[in-house]
Amino acid sequence: MLSIPSSIIQNMIEHARELAPHECCGILSGKEGEISDCYRITNILANMSEQELTRFDGAKLSDLQRLSPEERADIAFQMDAREMAMAQRDMRSKGLDLLGFYHSHTFSPARPSLTDITIAMEFESYRAKLNFPEPFHLIVSLEVADQPVVRAYRIQEALATEVPIHTLN
């Protein structure tokens, strides 16, 4: 179970809508399964060089290489590492934990893609060594424009399991 204030759910949906068709991304912090803060992070994908795209793997990399830089951000995101570090520092100063990551799927359902799972597993391999708690992965889908959907997942051993969201008013 993950508890999120309705204002933060609304904030994530607004973020997704503002950036559409590009994917948005951000970080959520809080304590013990209850989100209290949301940090919007820049999706820098459209500004990444061809060489930097090799950060992605096989099929996704081929897809990205076929598109223009602007179009790439429609199907993927890369968080700005500096903003991510700043957010982590801010949450640490407030005594909060990094509880989750969110991003949007502009044209597809609110479930993790193969790329999402691969990169979540990559993060998982570093996480414990850096003392980060296990994150929730949230996806905002704008597939049906007037009916945005937000879902949360745990991703373990290459499997995504949906976690119910309890909305706090």
Add this chain to the structure above:
Amino acid sequence: MIKVRIPTPLRPMTGGKSEVEMAGSTVSEIIENLGSAHPGIKERLYDEQGEVRRFINIYVNEEDIRFLTGKDTPLKDGDEVSIIPAIAGGS
């Protein structure tokens, strides 16, 4: 020696190793030595201006070097350097 954690996308350059030991007294020296031992890796970490690429975080132990003294952050025996790409994904 300093233990350096290598992220998944760069492991083909270290023969598949997730951790390597490097000599160096600053982060910058470690990256230089890493680049000499494993050609191509430095270019994956630094941009054309020689700055850490915008999607990469480098930690010394549990602190991001941006909040220490950047690439000049001093290292002592037993410190651990982790190279971590920021979260990404795609639909």
